[in-house]
Amino acid sequence: MSQAINLQETVFSVTVLNILSDDIEQVKSEINQHIKKNYSLFTGKSVVIEPKIELNDPVFLALLVEFLYQLEIIPVAIRTQNEKIKLQAEYAGLAVFSEAFDKTKIEDEKIFDQTLSIKTALIINNVRSGQHIYAKNRDLIVMGYVNPGAEVIADGNVHIYGKILGKVFAGASGLKQAKIFANNLNPEMLSIAGRYQLSGKINKNYKQCFVEVSLDSESSSIKYRKVLWDE
Amino acid sequence: MGRVIVVTSGKGGVGKTTTSASISVGLALKGYTVAVIDFDVGLRNLDLMMGCEKNIVHDFLNVAKNQASITQALIADKWVKNLYILASSQTGNKDDLTTQGVSKVIDALKKAGFDFIICDSPAGIEKGAKLALHYADEAIVITNPEITSVRDADRILGVIQDTSKRSKENKSPVLEHLVLTRYQPTKVKNGEMLAVDKIVTMLDIPLLGVVPEAEQVLSAINSGRPVILDKGTDVSEAYKDIVARLLGEDCQQRFLTEPKKGFFSRIFK
Missing domain, CATH: 3.30.70.260 (ACT domain)
Structure with missing residues (x-):
């Protein structure tokens, strides 16, 4: 009916x-x-x-x-x-x-919201197939794996310490300066501020090291940079 | 306090019911009182594997809907003492089951003092499977050494994290165990099958045990006699190990590599 x-x-x-x-x-x-x-x-x-x-x-x-x-x-x-x-x-x-319409109350809430937006979302577990994590107005740190079929999304930067096998979105609300930091990059898809790249397009050299993914400010294409430390 | 354990997998046909039956029998053989519930409303199988399909008067759905009491519906197992089966309904469908109905049954079983309540989940991630894992304290996730069932196992682990009662009430999370069934070390050696360590890395949960592929499983299913009751076969030994580990005993993993060929089989190859 x-x-x-x-x-x-x-x-x-x-x-x-x-x-x-x-x-x-x-x-x-x-x-x-x-x-x-x-x-x-x-x-x-x-x-x-x-x-x-x-x-x-x-x-x-x-x-x-x-x-x-x-x-x-x-x-x-x-x-x-x-x-x-x-x-x-x-x-x-x-x-x-x-x-009642209470002005002071609203102002308090605004301040609270500001402190929230500084805070980073921290996920200690693995993100599993079918799970979907969205860090609204903030950065996201995932300590575990992002498994195939999982999605992690942040309006800010995304840091992932485990293997990336799923989808990762940084700057989901359009922040072009957003970055993705990865240790082991083999995702289904990467996206920064709406620009995306599929797994096949990623150079193999960037898959097994600490890498920073960002948007090129001129061409708006996704670029990769190996991050090296002095030993 | 009774331990509620859900046996689940996401994918169908990987050995949930076979494992539920054998683990239940194994725990009962060790002297614990065990109730095993078939959550697969409309497609009941557990009764066949336990050989009690002729003894069902009332079923799980009758109890959940207040049409029968739990004592009326529990069927004493014909193989071992202390084991009771709550068969599923063959007529209804999965939507007839409600959270309240399931909660009533689980509470009644806990009150009756069962040491273990084993919930044999249906395949999928829909209502039936979600209800089966809802009240679980522990989950045994079954997978085969193939990429599709590993993916589905990953999915069901996510569903457990997201929808179980424990996670909703912010209690300590559901304890997860991995059981790998139909494992063939020879094929793994030849690179045709996923290796156990690779699967454990992918799913990142502790391995409860590996059950090798064997023909006895099929004949055991068809004869309605849980495979753990076979004497001296690899499969029954594997399930006995799994039961022991579930009880906290420390025993080494077996059946991960090819069995060493004996002197005679090497000569008469």
């Missing part, structure tokens, strides 16, 4: 109507003024009500909702953490968003 519904999460932008006074008449007249100035800005739209003050009048919300409906504005929800207002919202038939 074909599907009748499916559920999908999305983010909408909705106008928020901030309430700064608990005097219903004052609120009504200000809304009217707004509509006079710009009719299309409001009418036919759905809004979320966010009271910035205590609403001591128990019928305030009910009156406001009715008033908005008359103006063809559709109140869908209320954003508040106040228990009394939540109760009023229930009577007025509004959904409740309880999390």
